[in-house]
Amino acid sequence: MESHLVRSWRVQLLTGLVLLALACALGAWVLARGNDPFAIDAWWNGLLPHTETDSVLFDFSLVMNSVGGTWVAIYVIPLGGALALVLLRRPWAAVYFVAASALSAAAVQVLKHAFGRARPDEILIVSDYGSFPSGHTANAATIAVIAALLFPRVWVVIVGAVWIVLMAFSRTYLHAHWLSDTLGGALAGAGVAFTLAAVFSALLAQDRVRIQARRQGAREASLADENPS
Template identity: 60%
Template sequence: MTTTERRVAVPVIAYLVAGSVLVVLSCLLGWWIFSRGEEPFAIDTAWNSFVADWWHPVVAGFSHVLNFVGAGWMGILVVPIGGAIGLILLRRPWAAAYFLAAEAVSAAGVQVLKHAFGRVRPEDILVLSDYGSYPSGHVANAATIAVAATVIFPRVWVGVVGAVWVLLMAFSRTYLHAHWLSDTVGGALLGAGAALLVAAAFALPLAREGTGVPAKRA
């Protein structure tokens, strides 16, 4: 076992454990919501009422921007492909592959849970959205990007910026009444968990790439 392989052994286990726990928690939250029927949690209705009373055109406009950036052709194609191209330009092809894989796994997981639980969205939704309120695909995507960026660039400020991005996206989804608050929690859990699980598969080539050690040829 090489020095690099020994160095990534612990992170791989951590990624697998943490990622699995987060994904399971997202599934369990979804099941809890599903088992309650169409009745939202008290915190869901309270938060929905709060943001409805706190209406401001600037905040609404910002939320609509995040609605555009976080999904659709922009969130599904432009952001992942643009991020991958940027990483390739930085001579990080394995990081680009990891980023694309994490985005794909996260998006697939969102659709699986949406169709498994089929939660109804808030009645006062202000944007067009796809089927299923749980989990929030926008927030899952934001969490995947945040965690993947932190894995690729392990810096405190990267993690802080990523966390802020996730919180802003979660706020915008509830501000537009596109999701209940618990939908955003489930999305964050799923997106972060997916990014960590995929990171476990890419840990060794990412470590070699980050240190300039060439990957072994088969």
Template identity: 50%
Template sequence: MTRPSHEHEIGIGLRMAIIGAVLLVVAVGVGIAVVTTDSDLIDLDAWWNAYVTTFLPGIAPVSFFMNVAGAGVIGTYVVPLVGAALLALFRRPWGAVLFLAASAFGALVVQLLKSVFGRVRPEEILVISDHGSFPSGHTANAAVLATVAVILFPRVWVLIVGLAWTLLMAFSRTQVHAHWLSDTLGAMILGVATTLLVAAALAIPVVREREKRLSLG
């Protein structure tokens, strides 16, 4: 007979899979909307791209820092590898696997959608970026990091910090005109979606490890 705890873990995995799949569809739907010329999102993007230039101009240095920290070598390789190493050091090996797998899968889906949609970035862009504006890789990376943190450390303060980090990253991408607002909104949804799908596949060992560590305080 299957142990109740095993059923509990499977149940959590199933819920994460369903929510992840729904959010993935929503993220792709946002992408379809932004390449549709009659989408209301286009008007919203144009308004925000002009408005963000005058909104909190004093934090522009923060946005340029986020540009470096959120992707490239640091965001794509250093953060996942260091984060995974720390999780392994603190006896969370499955948490480390989740972080690495979610980061890799999220980056793969981002690049796939960039190629599919091929959206042009704002003309006012102030940083050097790769092809494709939708979705924002920086914002998706931030959402992956935040979602992994909440899954492994289910605390209100972790949720608040993760959300704040993701929103700051999204704002920074629009302030340097690297992305349209809808690029970042779609990326936030996408980052959560891809992480939940990976977590669903690893639900049994990840949940078991998490609950064991939480029980130990």
């Protein structure tokens, strides 16, 4: 059990640090180019409508804009998720969720001010300073990785990946970000989630041990009821 915990901790830490390094490297590449968009950025940006504000995709993107970056993302999702984890009797998972969400948002702001990339001229909404990385996509990636680590199921991973892609699409559809900004955001958000998972690994293991003990106790009580002495 202990050796498995050590291996898991090391893998999570290495994965997180590598992802964060890749996000920083991409940002440095952006900065070295003088903030000019990459060819794929210009191509993708050119494919999307620049003035359309009356469509299902535009409305969908506005909803994602609110869910991923307003008070919903800042308060409702972290606190609601933490409350759900507490009700599931996973208190350290709740602390990890809140801490990762806060650190992800802070890391995004640091990177935004470090690289200072200009947003696309066609932006259809009002947004804050800095295009790289996408804070909305970083938040989506943080949540997706947390969910996959806490509830390791294939369907959780798939839903999380779809959530990241949809958020990234919505940010580019609104021309709030270049495509590479969303990649940088996904790398940063996932990197924070993995890194903090390593930091919280022993505490998260305590949650799992308590849950397993509770389930074992419930099974033993059920067997005792079925086979009274």
